[in-house]
Amino acid sequence: MVAGHPMIEVRGLHRYFGRTRAVNDISFAVSRGQVFGFIGPNGAGKTTSMRILATLDLPTHGDAFVDGFSVIDDPDRVRRRLGFMPDYFGTYANINVREYLDFFARAYGLRGGERQRALRYVMSFTQLDTLAEKPINGLSKGMKQRLCLGRAMIHDPAVMVLDEPAAGLDPRARIQLREMIRQLAADGKAILISSHILTELAEMCDMVGIIELGRLLAVGSVDEIQRGQQAGHESQVQVRLLDAAGPLAAWLAPRPGVLHVYVEGDQLSYVHGGSRDDEAATLRAMIEAGFRVASFGHQTKTLEEVFMQVTKGHVQ
Amino acid sequence: MSWDRVDALLDKLSQWLNPILVKETRQALKSRQFALTFTLVLACAWIWSLFGIAMIGPGVRYAAEGLRMFNGYYVILSFAVLVIVPFGAFRSLASEREDGTYELLSVTTLRPRQIVSGKLGSAVLQMLVYFSAIAPCLGFTYMLRGVAFPVILYVMMVLLLVSLGLSMIGMLVATATREKHWQSVLSVVLILGLGYVFLMGCVLVIGPLGSGAAIPMDDTDFWIVNLGLLTGYLGYFALFYFATAAQLTFASDNRSRVLRIVMLAQQATLIGWMGWGFFQEGHIGYVAVLLTVSGLHWYVMGAFLSGESGELSRRVKRQLPQSFLGRALLTWFNPGPATGYLFAVVNLLSVYGIALLALLVGELAFSKRASSWGFGANYNQTLAVYGLLVVSYMVVYLGVGRILIGLLRKISALSMPVGVLLHLLLVLAGTGVPMTIHYMRPGIRNDYSLIEMSNPFWTLEEAGNRSTGLSPEIVVVACVVPLVAAAVLLANLPAVVAAVRQVRIAKPRRVAEEDAFVESRRASPPVPSSPFD
Numbered sequence: 001m002v003a004g005h006p007m008i009e010v011r012g013l014h015r016y017f018g019r020t021r022a023v024n025d026i027s028f029a030v031s032r033g034q035v036f037g038f039i040g041p042n043g044a045g046k047t048t049s050m051r052i053l054a055t056l057d058l059p060t061h062g063d064a065f066v067d068g069f070s071v072i073d074d075p076d077r078v079r080r081r082l083g084f085m086p087d088y089f090g091t092y093a094n095i096n097v098r099e100y101l102d103f104f105a106r107a108y109g110l111r112g113g114e115r116q117r118a119l120r121y122v123m124s125f126t127q128l129d130t131l132a133e134k135p136i137n138g139l140s141k142g143m144k145q146r147l148c149l150g151r152a153m154i155h156d157p158a159v160m161v162l163d164e165p166a167a168g169l170d171p172r173a174r175i176q177l178r179e180m181i182r183q184l185a186a187d188g189k190a191i192l193i194s195s196h197i198l199t200e201l202a203e204m205c206d207m208v209g210i211i212e213l214g215r216l217l218a219v220g221s222v223d224e225i226q227r228g229q230q231a232g233h234e235s236q237v238q239v240r241l242l243d244a245a246g247p248l249a250a251w252l253a254p255r256p257g258v259l260h261v262y263v264e265g266d267q268l269s270y271v272h273g274g275s276r277d278d279e280a281a282t283l284r285a286m287i288e289a290g291f292r293v294a295s296f297g298h299q300t301k302t303l304e305e306v307f308m309q310v311t312k313g314h315v316q
Numbered sequence: 317m318s319w320d321r322v323d324a325l326l327d328k329l330s331q332w333l334n335p336i337l338v339k340e341t342r343q344a345l346k347s348r349q350f351a352l353t354f355t356l357v358l359a360c361a362w363i364w365s366l367f368g369i370a371m372i373g374p375g376v377r378y379a380a381e382g383l384r385m386f387n388g389y390y391v392i393l394s395f396a397v398l399v400i401v402p403f404g405a406f407r408s409l410a411s412e413r414e415d416g417t418y419e420l421l422s423v424t425t426l427r428p429r430q431i432v433s434g435k436l437g438s439a440v441l442q443m444l445v446y447f448s449a450i451a452p453c454l455g456f457t458y459m460l461r462g463v464a465f466p467v468i469l470y471v472m473m474v475l476l477l478v479s480l481g482l483s484m485i486g487m488l489v490a491t492a493t494r495e496k497h498w499q500s501v502l503s504v505v506l507i508l509g510l511g512y513v514f515l516m517g518c519v520l521v522i523g524p525l526g527s528g529a530a531i532p533m534d535d536t537d538f539w540i541v542n543l544g545l546l547t548g549y550l551g552y553f554a555l556f557y558f559a560t561a562a563q564l565t566f567a568s569d570n571r572s573r574v575l576r577i578v579m580l581a582q583q584a585t586l587i588g589w590m591g592w593g594f595f596q597e598g599h600i601g602y603v604a605v606l607l608t609v610s611g612l613h614w615y616v617m618g619a620f621l622s623g624e625s626g627e628l629s630r631r632v633k634r635q636l637p638q639s640f641l642g643r644a645l646l647t648w649f650n651p652g653p654a655t656g657y658l659f660a661v662v663n664l665l666s667v668y669g670i671a672l673l674a675l676l677v678g679e680l681a682f683s684k685r686a687s688s689w690g691f692g693a694n695y696n697q698t699l700a701v702y703g704l705l706v707v708s709y710m711v712v713y714l715g716v717g718r719i720l721i722g723l724l725r726k727i728s729a730l731s732m733p734v735g736v737l738l739h740l741l742l743v744l745a746g747t748g749v750p751m752t753i754h755y756m757r758p759g760i761r762n763d764y765s766l767i768e769m770s771n772p773f774w775t776l777e778e779a780g781n782r783s784t785g786l787s788p789e790i791v792v793v794a795c796v797v798p799l800v801a802a803a804v805l806l807a808n809l810p811a812v813v814a815a816v817r818q819v820r821i822a823k824p825r826r827v828a829e830e831d832a833f834v835e836s837r838r839a840s841p842p843v844p845s846s847p848f849d
Contacts, residue, residue, distance in 0.1 A: 054423055068825075069824075069826055072568055079425055080425055090415065092339070092417060094344075094347050103335055103338070103339040106331070106335035106339075107425070155425075
């Protein structure tokens with residue numbers, strides 16, 4: 001690993017299947033310790049992009065890099081650094097949990113003590129140690145997902161690409177998976193993850209990329225994307241008072257930078273077109289004017305709201 | 317020693333084994349299919365033993381009935397190793413691709429050759445299990461007399477090699493396509509083929525042995541022929557092995573080089589054997605065989621090579637030879653249709669040169685020898701023309717096919733199998749159209765005419781079959797076809813020149829950094845980990 005370049009870098013990636021542009025000029029980067037969420041409707045191009053990153057498919061144009069190595073020219077070097085968890089289990093018959101992980105440890109070239117240590121660590125991390133001798137076919141979906149995560153991390157990769165890892169899991173398993181992913185990021189791994197469960201992603205991702213029709217519509221933190229969706233420097237501010245909100249609405253309306261004011265019971269929100277300093281000045285003036293402010297802050301949108309705002313629901 | 321220690325020791329030893337072999341052995345030991353097949357083989361062998369002894373009756377004490385028993389065991393064993401094992405090898409790889417587990421394998425650091433070797437190793441292990449199950453029965457046939465131990469050993473060795481070869485073919489077939497419908501078609505074709513080989517094996521082994529024909533174990537020529545067949549087998553085995561691995565290798569790598577080296581080795585082996593026969597027996601027939609087999613070999617190989625992708629990946633470009641000598645000698649091992657075409661052409665031309673030399677040597681050395689056969693001005697001339705036509709037809713058909721593939725690729729993507737199919741269609745058209753015209757003429761005539769000029773098979777048959785001299789038609793063909801070949805070769809030269817003019821590109825900085833780091837770690841002496849180190 002070399003400092004100075006992102007662990008995942010996608011540059012102008014295109015992938016066409018006949019006339020279908022599954023991936024159409026997407027670019028983004030993920031650094032060490034960052035969790036990047038890939039969001040989009042079915043058929044948006046998430047899995048295709050991830051498969052290209054995992055060296056399972058080739059782009060029509062553009063390139064992608066893992067730790068600075070091209071997935072087209074140096075897939076062998078990329079594979080050493082990358083753990084891929086596809087959206088299917090890919091398990092073998094007549095084999096138990098330990099044998100399955102042991103096979104992949106061997107396949108990644110781990111030997112002797114190193115292999116045993118990796119097996120112990122992964123089984124403990126995924127909490128599969130009690131199921132070591134259990135046949136894979138007898139595992140529940142949640143356990144199989146853990147096993148697949150274990151398989152993807154058995155060689156301690158610097159980059160992990162996880163395609164829908166939480167699909168079909170019950171709430172407890174989802175929470176446990178989320179914790180594991182956060183732990184992996186804390187260990188310094190760069191993680192690219194896709195999911196339909198946006199609340200999950202919002203809680204674990206540092207950055208998200210919203211993709212539709214193969215195009216990356218927005219990239220950044222949820223907050224950045226939200227701000228990007230509002231014109232210029234506009235931001236929505238929410239104020240809660242201990243008294244009725246009507247007098248404050250009347251006080252705010254003529255102030256410079258305040259564009260719209262909405263009142264709902266003791267709550268008031270307004271669209272502010274000025275800078276953060278202007279907002280702070282407005283708050284100070286509000287208090288000096290004698291309004292009893294209980295809370296003051298930006299109204300944040302959920303990732304679901306941002307997603308619905310950014311995407312148009314088109315499919316190809 | 318406790319079982320845990322044994323287990324730990326075995327685990328330690330197994331780390332030097334191929335991971336696929338370890339995994340598949342673990343799976344096979346728990347698989348119902350393997351247990352069922354193994355039990356069936358054992359049960360059939362036991363039933364045959366009881367049935368056979370009952371049939372022989374009291375004669376078992378004095379009659380030499382071992383051969384009859386051997387035939388039964390052979391049928392049971394050969395079904396397992398010629399049908400079940402190769403089909404299992406096919407399914408093993410095909411199901412990995414169908415179930416998506418192959419993708420999980422391919423993102424590991426396992427090399428494609430390790431995957432192929434592992435699957436093959438697993439097939440060999442199964443074969444050995446079946447052989448060991450039948451081994452006591454084979455010992456029993458030897459004790460019954462009527463079949464010699466060397467014969468049993470020879471038949472088993474051949475069976476093992478054929479089974480291994482068929483398993484290799486099964487795996488190559490499994491990599492031919494990812495489409496499920498084609499996989500289904502191929503599995504039916506494969507199982508029919510394996511069934512045919514099994515039946516042919518029974519006919520070839522049981523028939524001659526049953527009729528009392530002895531295997532000439534004391535005959536040197538018998539072993540020389542066997543050695544010749546073995547080298548041919550090894551050549552094709554290596555070709556299929558590397559072709560299977562190439563199918564599994566990522567697209568940007570040089571997947572063609574090793575295959576071209578194997579093709580070259582096969583050609584060298586053929587030249588070696590034909591040369592040995594030629595000098596031993598002074599028989600001109602070896603030259604004719606060399607020309608015919610080489611022509612066929614390079615046409616088939618050339619059809620595949622000229623169907624390769626024309627784009628050189630950046631990865632391949634990093635490894636291009638730079639010096640004049642390197643470019644002159646090694647460019648032909650780079651992937652691409654143009655280099656593939658010239659590689660095939662140059663090799664066949666070399667064979668033709670060697671054949672001409674052999675004819676000259678034969679004329680000088682053997683024509684006065686009493687045991688020599690065929691040398692003389694007429695037949696030498698006939699063979700020289702025959703060789704010229706072999707080379708020319710190959711140059712023409714492969715060259716035209718390569719140009720057509722190049723043109724079609726400008727319109728849409730064309731895979732290698734489609735390219736091979738195009739070559740086949742071209743030869744079929746060149747053969748079928750003149751033959752149709754020929755036989756549509758009033759009065760069916762079987763004599764060769766100039767209409768058949770584009771038909772390589774009839775023309776070569778006509779050219780090579782006249783020891784008395786060349787017919788006037790062949791003289792005309794021998795003038796026209798080489799000229800056409802020269803024109804086709806010239807038309808292909810721009811693409812060849814473009815391939816030669818490719819230059820090496822520098823490694824990306826990140827790759828160079830890592831290579832330098834790995835090199836420095838290799839160069840640095842090991843750090844002592846204790847005062848006793």
